[in-house]
Amino acid sequence: MASLYIAIAHYPVIDRTGKIVTSAITSLDLHDLARSARTYGAKAFFVIHPVADQRAFAARVLDHWQTGHGRQFDSRRREALDLTRIVATLDEAIAAAEAASAARPLIAFTSARAQGATGWDEARAMLRRADGPPIMALFGTGFGMAPTLAERADFTLPPILGASDYNHLSVRAAAAIILDRLCGR
């Protein structure tokens, strides 16, 4: 298997009006995405935020579960959160993944709207290649990632289509489904 990384971006993302904004880190996103990342064998989960106070908040959440009371209360949360790396930029996440895997990761862009040329079977095959480059699945918050993040994509995964024309899954649900489609047994 090629190495899998996941990352969640809080800037630049768009809000409901299409304006470019910075979104806040949500404690539950850290837990849910870390647990999904751990389940599907990701090497690390990068939380990307440009604001130092927000990174400090995320670090406090991790610290609670990695030391002291939280650690004793639920070791399974710690085991997932141990995968989490808090960084300021996508470039920092890419550099960390490259250092860990000795190869630059390909960025797999995800979006409820974008139409990529790469299908699920093709993406699964890329991950199964033992000598393939690492892949970093990039998730956005708010109403999706801004065009400058989309431009960083090496390829784009298809949107998740259910049984209806409604496609407003939470990022927690969408990331779980995408990991299952990429790596599920």
Add this chain to the structure above:
Amino acid sequence: MASLYIAIAHYPVIDRTGKIVTSAITSLDLHDLARSARTYGAKAFFVIHPVADQRAFAARVLDHWQTGHGRQFDSRRREALDLTRIVATLDEAIAAAEAASAARPLIAFTSARAQGATGWDEARAMLRRADGPPIMALFGTGFGMAPTLAERADFTLPPILGASDYNHLSVRAAAAIILDRLCGR
């Protein structure tokens, strides 16, 4: 397609020590599960809680998004939350589904640990039958449903296995993956 319902149970569930408890309703569970239910074409999403105060809390969350400010702020949340029905017991959920679909739903039990005899292909085929009975996918909170809820199952879905031996997905992530495996395109 047979009708699909989803339900989340807060009692009787087990805690980390195996004790039978009542869990609290989480606002984000309502949003995430409603959005996933709406995406995958479920007819309704039942929130089951035996405590009246907890049902009143859930009703306030729904009301916020269905009327006034919340409704104007994000109509897509309302569209998903409109599927939500707050009930006291599983029997009440079953009766409501039976009244809506004119047939008693089969209960599809979900668990990170249970080993059911029904595979994903078989469950998908059940849902594709136009004249098949409705199916209600039942999700637990806490550390899983108590044996008395498991006994209500007509069949049990397989656990979600990722690429590792870690299987502690959040209920939000697990429900999204299960809906995708049952009804995803």
